[in-house]
Amino acid sequence: MRLNEMSKTELEKFRNQALSKYEEFKSKNLKLDMSRGKPGADQLTLSMPMMNVLDENSDMNTENGLDVRNYGLLDGIPEAKKLFSQMIEVSEDEIFIGGNSSLNLMYDTVARAMLYGTVGSEKPWAKEEKVKFLAPVPGYDRHFGVTESLGIELINVPMTENGPDMDIVEKLVSEDASIKGIWCVPMYSNPEGITYSDETVRRFAALKPKAPDFRIFWDNAYCIHHLNDTPDKLLNIMNECKKNGTENMVYIFGSTSKVTFAGAGIAFMGQSKENLAHMKKIVGMQTIGFDKINQHRHVKYFKDMNGINEHMKKHAKIIAPKFSVVLEMLEKEIAPLGILEWKKPNGGYFISVDTLDGCAKKVVQLCKEAGVVLTGAGATFPYGIDPRDRNIRIAPTYPPVHELELAMELFCICVKLASAEKLILG
Ligand code: PLP
Numbered sequence: 001m002r003l004n005e006m007s008k009t010e011l012e013k014f015r016n017q018a019l020s021k022y023e024e025f026k027s028k029n030l031k032l033d034m035s036r037g038k039p040g041a042d043q044l045t046l047s048m049p050m051m052n053v054l055d056e057n058s059d060m061n062t063e064n065g066l067d068v069r070n071y072g073l074l075d076g077i078p079e080a081k082k083l084f085s086q087m088i089e090v091s092e093d094e095i096f097i098g099g100n101s102s103l104n105l106m107y108d109t110v111a112r113a114m115l116y117g118t119v120g121s122e123k124p125w126a127k128e129e130k131v132k133f134l135a136p137v138p139g140y141d142r143h144f145g146v147t148e149s150l151g152i153e154l155i156n157v158p159m160t161e162n163g164p165d166m167d168i169v170e171k172l173v174s175e176d177a178s179i180k181g182i183w184c185v186p187m188y189s190n191p192e193g194i195t196y197s198d199e200t201v202r203r204f205a206a207l208k209p210k211a212p213d214f215r216i217f218w219d220n221a222y223c224i225h226h227l228n229d230t231p232d233k234l235l236n237i238m239n240e241c242k243k244n245g246t247e248n249m250v251y252i253f254g255s256t257s258k259v260t261f262a263g264a265g266i267a268f269m270g271q272s273k274e275n276l277a278h279m280k281k282i283v284g285m286q287t288i289g290f291d292k293i294n295q296h297r298h299v300k301y302f303k304d305m306n307g308i309n310e311h312m313k314k315h316a317k318i319i320a321p322k323f324s325v326v327l328e329m330l331e332k333e334i335a336p337l338g339i340l341e342w343k344k345p346n347g348g349y350f351i352s353v354d355t356l357d358g359c360a361k362k363v364v365q366l367c368k369e370a371g372v373v374l375t376g377a378g379a380t381f382p383y384g385i386d387p388r389d390r391n392i393r394i395a396p397t398y399p400p401v402h403e404l405e406l407a408m409e410l411f412c413i414c415v416k417l418a419s420a421e422k423l424i425l426g
Pocket of ligand 1: 037101102103104219255257267
């Protein structure tokens with residue numbers, strides 16, 4: 001029976017049953033973590049053989065004869081450009097290979113624009129009276145953190161099943177010159193697992209922003225992170241931009257953080273040749289180059305995209321059962337009650353749920369008090385404010401399956417308890 005069809009007496013009985021199960025769980029003194037989208041230890045172990053591809057006898061030269069142990073090649077070794085440009089679908093002369101973190105590349109890209117401006121800027125962004133970014137919500141908290149910390153105002157744009165609401169995006173960017181950018185996770189979005197439709201991608205490429213230096217931050221973090229044999233497909237935004245003559249408008253980001261080692265992989269950035277030249281001039285003041293030995297190691301280990309895709313299948317084999325635990329538990333325990341909404345993603349790292357309005361904080365707090373840490377309610381919105389207090393991001397990859405089962409059992413009890421209390425209070 002759906003909870004909103006229950007009488008007050010039935011609701012109170014339901015609440016009391018949930019409460020006694022909750023108290024039972026509390027006495028187990030659990031200490032479980034479903035908060036961050038981290039790979040589990042067994043996923044990290046998959047990449048350990050990469051440690052053996054280099055030894056003291058290895059050839060340490062790139063194909064153009066440069067020693068990877070020495071200074072040089074600011075934007076990466078040619079082999080890494082060839083490999084990772086295929087991953088984010090740009091050409092080899094449209095990619096910058098950076099350090100260990102795509103978030104770092106994103107932060108630096110925004111910071112550079114603040115300090116120097118970018119191609120098409122009239123002045124550095126920081127010299128503008130106001131700088132704003134659009135934030136599709138729910139979204140990735142660290143994206144919002146980058147812009148918040150640099151004093152950029154964020155404007156919420158609701159997500160639809162096809163990506164951000166493009167009617168709103170088009171209207172806002174065409175009317176307001178202080179809107180300089182938008183955060184996007186176009187494939188298996190964080191947290192909802194949504195892949196932008198072809199129409200959404202085409203509309204992004206055809207945007208006509210009022211700001212001459214507006215940028216789309218296209219964070220394609222999960223472009224190869226499929227969970228099954230029927231993956232989503234994302235239209236190539238760079239190709240679409242070229243058709244519209246807007247290729248300077250997009251920065252594409254990716255990394256191997258969830259392919260090899262989180263925080264010790266390789267990050268890269270796809271962009272127009274003009275944007276790339278602008279970036280290199282400034283980054284060349286910041287560093288002589290990034291870790292080319294790691295680039296060499298990655299390329300030697302994977303060889304080509306086929307090598308990477310085969311490796312990703314091993315990841316999927318480990319994490320797909322974890323997604324199933326979460327989805328099956330929600331389906332069995334919660335679906336008949338009509339108190340929670342969620343989507344079944346084909347890839348990525350998260351399952352996003354929406355509780356009844358006004359219940360997310362309470363669910364997260366109840367879980368915490370019984371020993372299960374979730375991502376804070378509100379974290380998927382700028383400034384930590386979820387106007388309807390309903391979105392919770394579940395990150396199933398890190399805990400082992402048996403811990404995840406326990407954590408999800410508790411989560412479902414907390415959803416029942418918080419929802420019943422909300423409906424009783426009216
Ligand atoms: N982008 C998205 C959408 C993410 O979800 C994450 C990590 O959770 C990152 C970027 C971080 O990537 P990196 O480790 O390359 O900085």
